[in-house]
Amino acid sequence: MTTDLSSLAARRHEVAQALAAVLPAGAALAKPEDTRPYECDGLAAYRQMPLVVALPHDEAQVLAVLAVCRRLGVPVVPRGAGTGLSGGATPIAEGVVLSTARLNRIVRLDATSRTAVVQPGVRNLAISEAAAPHGLYYAPDPSSQIACTIGGNVAENSGGVHCLKYGLTVHNVLRVRVATIDGEIVELGSEAPDAPGLDLLSVFIGSEGMLGIVTEVTVKLVPKAMCARVIMASFGDVVTAGNAVAHVIAAGIIPAGLEMMDRTSVRMVEPFVQAGYDLEAAAILLCEADGTAEEVDDEIARMTAVLREAGAGAIAVSTTEAERLRFWSGRKNAFPAAGRISPDYYCMDGTIPRKNLAQVLTGIAQMEVKYGLRCANVFHAGDGNLHPLILFDANQPDELHRAEAFGAEILALCVAVGGTITGEHGVGIEKIDSMCVQFRPAELAAFFAVKKAFDPAMLLNPDKAIPTLHRCAEFGRLRVTNGVLPHAGLPRF
C-alpha cells in the first residue's frame, strides 16, 4: 500500500510537471486542496481524487495536454460543469481530469444563418441568452441548463422536457471540432447539410467523452415561439392517463411538452411548491402547446377535447405565463421534493415504449412491496422516458442494498418491455453493469471497435459506459447521500 501511494505520488509529480510545462501558470492542479472539487460529478456517491487536473485555455493547449497524456500513457477524463448524473466525469486515480471550464467563449453568433459557434465550456443557457435578442434560442433544455455546458451536452446527448417536438442534442448540433488523442483536429458534421462520408457526428454525440475532446461546437438556433400554454389534467388511474397520451398523439398533435406524474410524486411535490395539483388524482398530465397565439389556442382546444374524451377528470389551462410556470413548478421540483421527504433517493432513467407504461408501473408497484421501499414516478410521457425515484434511508440497515436491487430490477424491466436503461442521463459508471442486460457480447465488441477507431490507445475516459465482458459480472448504482445532490440548487427533472 505504501509503495502504491508513493508511486502514485511520484507519478502525480511527473504528470503535473509535464502538464505545467505546456500550460499557463495555475492551469495544472495537483494539490489535494485544488483537485478536491473535481473528485465527483453529479453522481456524488462515487468519489475519486484525480491524479492531476488540467485547465487548458485554448485548443492548442488541449492538444498539448493530450500529447503529454499520450506520451506518458495517462488516461484522460474530460469534464464540463460536472453536473452529469451517471459518473461520466468521475475521475480515475491514475488519470488526468481535463476540464473545459476555461474554454468558455461564444466565438460567433450569426442570426442570419441561425447558428452559434461556441467553445465547449459555454453554458447551455448562455447560448439561448445570447441568441434571445434575435428571437432565437438553442432548443435542448436539460434541467441543469443554467450550469451544464454544451461540451457536456454533446458528450451525453442531453435532452430536456421539449425534445419530443424540438429534438435532442444530436438534432441541434451541426458540427463539432474535436481534438483526438492522436493529436489531430478533426471536424465532424458541417454547417452544410449531410456532411460527406460516414456520419461520425452522430456517433460522437452521446459518446460520453470517450472518443475525443470537443474544442468547438456549432449549434443550430431556432426561432422562439411567440407564446406557450399548458394544460393540467387529472386522471383516476395511470392506465387511463397513459392512454390519454396515446390519444393526443393519435390526434396528430405533437405537444411542446408532455409530462406525467403519479400520485406519489404529486403528493410529494405539492406541499413543496403549491402548484395546485389534484392530490386525489392517480396521475397528472401536463400538456403544453407553443406557437403563435392562434395556433396555441387551437391546439389547446383540440388537446382539451381529446383529454376529456380520454377520461380526464379535472382540467385546468394556464391563462398567464405565471400560471404556466406554476403548473410546471411541481414537475420541475420533483427531485428536490424527493430529497425533502426522504433521506436518500435513487433516480432511475429508463425509456420504454409508452404502450407498456401500465405494465412497468404495475411492476414497479410490486417491487415497492418486494423491496419494502417507496417509489415516486415522473415520466417524460411524450417520449417514454421514465424517472422512478426510489426513496430510501441509507442509515437503515440494508436499505441501500435493497434500493440498488430495486433500481436494477426496474432497468431490467425497461429492457424486457423493449426499452432502454438510459434515456438521457448516460451510462457512465452508474449503469455500466446494466449495459450487460441490454447488449450482447458482439454488440459490446462493436462499441469497443468504435472507441478504438477514434482512440486506438484507449486513453479517453476508459472503463466508462461500455463494460468489458469480464466486468459484466459486477453491479453498482447511484446513491444520493442524505438527499443532497451536488449542485443541489439546480432543478432536476
Place this chain on the structure above:
Amino acid sequence: MADTIEFFRDRIQAATAAGTPLRIVGGASKDWYGGPLQGEPLDTRGHSGIVDYEPTELVVTVRCGTPLAQLEAQLREHRQMLAFEPPRFGAASTIGGVVASGLSGPRRATAGAVRDFLLGAQLLNGKGELLNFGGQVMKNVAGYDVSRLLAGSMGVLGLITQVSLKVLPLPLVETTLRFELDEIAALARMNDWGGQPLPLSATCWHDGVLTVRLSGAEPAVAAATRKLGGAEVADGPAFWTSLRDQTHAFFDTDTLWRLALPPAASALILGGTQLIEWGGGQRWLKAPRAGAADIRRTVAAAGGHATLYRAVDKRAGAFHHPSAAILRIHERLQGAFDPAGIFNRGRLY
C-alpha cells in the same frame, strides 16, 4: 424471416472467407448513386415486412427489403409520414436503400434528415453477426449511436436488415405560395424567414421563382399566409412531389451536381442552372461551366461540399473527400465492421 437472415449470413460468411465483394441491392433504384457497383448482388427484397407499427408510439420497425411505397401507404392510413420525405426513384425503392443512401426530400431543412429519424437498426456485419443498436424509443443513450452512423453509409459497414424510424403526423393543412424573386433576393428571404416562428416546411428557388410550403394547424398556416403574401399555388402538392422524387423537368439531365452549403452562403458563380432547396442548404447544379475540381473548391471555400450526383462519367469521384484524419477513422470503422472489405466496395470512397 429467420431463414432470410440465415441466408444472408451464409452469403456474407462465404464472401468474407473468400474475400469476394458483395453489392447489397434492394429495388436497384439508386444504382446510379455513389461510386461504381462492384461484386455479386445480395438481394434484400426477400427480407420484407413491417415488424411493428404503433401509430401512437410514433415508431415503425421495418425490414430492409420492404418497399418504401408499402411503408408509406401503411403510414398514410394512420395519417402519419416519414417526415424526411425520402425521394422515390421508382416503385421498387426499399427502406434499406433509403437509410443506406441517406437522401432526404423537401421537408429536410425543417423536419430533419434520415439520420434524425433513425432510432434503431439491426446490422449483419462482415462476420455474419447480427447486431442491434439503438431501439424503438425516442430517447436512448445506452452505447454509441451506431444506428445513426448507418444513415448515408452506402452499405459499407454491413447489411442493414431492419430499422426503427420515428414517424410524425401528417400536417393538418398545407399551403404553397410563390414569389417572383432573383437568386440573391430569394436566398436572403429564405434565411430571413427561417429565423422567424413561421410554419415553413419547404422552400425552392428556381428560374426566378421562390416557392414556399407552409404546414401545420389551420390558424398557423392562415396567419403565415397573410404575413408572407405571395400568390397561392393551386397544384402545390404535385410541385413538391416532383421535387421530392426528382421528376421535375429540372432534373431531366445526364449530369447533376448536388451542392450542400451553409444555407446563408452567398450565390455561387459556377455557370449552368441551379435549383435551390432547403432554405439555401441544398443547391442542384446542372450544365456548369466550371470543371469538377473548380466546383469542389468553390463549394468547399463556401463551407460546403459537392457531390457528383448523377453522371455518366464519375472519374472525378462521387463524393467530396473528408480530411485524411477523418478517412483514417473511416478505415478503422470499416475494418472493424467489415474486416474483409466485402460490402459495397468503392460505393462511398
